[in-house]
Amino acid sequence: xxxxxxxxxxxxxxxxxxxxxxxxxxxxxxxxxxxxxxxxxxxxxxxxxxxxxxxxxxxxxxxxxxxxxxxxxxxxxxxxxxxxxxxxxxxxxxxxxxx
Numbered sequence: 824x825x826x827x828x829x830x831x832x833x834x835x836x837x838x839x840x841x842x843x844x845x846x847x848x849x850x851x852x853x854x855x856x857x858x859x860x861x862x863x864x865x866x867x868x869x870x871x872x873x874x875x876x877x878x879x880x881x882x883x884x885x886x887x888x889x890x891x892x893x894x895x896x897x898x899x900x901x902x903x904x905x906x907x908x909x910x911x912x913x914x915x916x917x918x919x920x921x922x
Contacts, residue, residue, distance in 0.1 A: 868922040875915045
């Protein structure tokens, strides 16, 4: 499975037009935003799981352009940085557990 995500928001976004938003009260809008955040976390968690499996099972995957791109995307979307002396596996497990 080749998973490369350029824009994670496209996975979670539901198109709304301006007229629909005007009809919503603030609680509906808050609910919508929270639903989107939950969807984004699920997508990120799936990506972390897929990447971790690839690193553990495909010995030639580490350091590929796809792996580096996805690692940068995970960093960008999670906001979690690896600590000193933390392996990539430990880093991904920490992110996975936090989602």
